[in-house]
Amino acid sequence: MSAFEALTNALAAVLCVVGAFFFFVGTVGILRLPDFYSRTHAATKCDTVGAGSVLLGLAVLEGFTPAALKLIALAALVLVSSPTAGHALARAVYRGGMAPWTRPGHRSGGEPK
Template identity: 45%
Template sequence: MIALVADVIAWACILAGGFFLVIGSLGMVRFPDFWSRLHAASVIDSAGIGLLLLGMMVHSGFTMVTVKLVLIVVFLFITGPTATHAVANAAFISGSRPKDMVEDETTAPEPLRKSRKVKVA
């Protein structure tokens, strides 16, 4: 009975992880701009792979394989968001901006333009 419950939990995690991978992959193809595609890629990394590996851990039981999978999960949860942040920061610094961003408060103000004087007759 316990093995059946463990298998059901393992397969539920694996199917949920596969669902996140498929949805995130479709998002990377269908989303209109870089920023939303980057979000889809981070969902694939965190939710999809994390749930797949969790399902594998439950399925394998407490063995050396589980310890290795835990190390992989820890590594992915540290490097995934860090890499996503680094890519987003590099894109932002290079000048790419989200579509709904009107004004960037981090840049220096533009020099004042010479005003035209209109002569009134």
């Protein structure tokens, strides 16, 4: 294994581990956070940073091949579509009149509408 190969392998491994970490954090967030808004926020982390990092890591592992280009295109797609879906969800619920959760006895920020 050449030094370049070792370097790219290490980079790919780091990116994949970072992606797995964000998937884990996002999952914990969906299960543990108190209301819809914060859970949506956690869920979009899985797709953007989590899937994004894993796909980038795989692209680095693949090297300069058409498959790597496809992986990068996929990463770009989730990077665009997932935040949009999160935005649309949160916006619809906010306009529907759901108040964001605040810590009991810690009323700050405006009520919606």
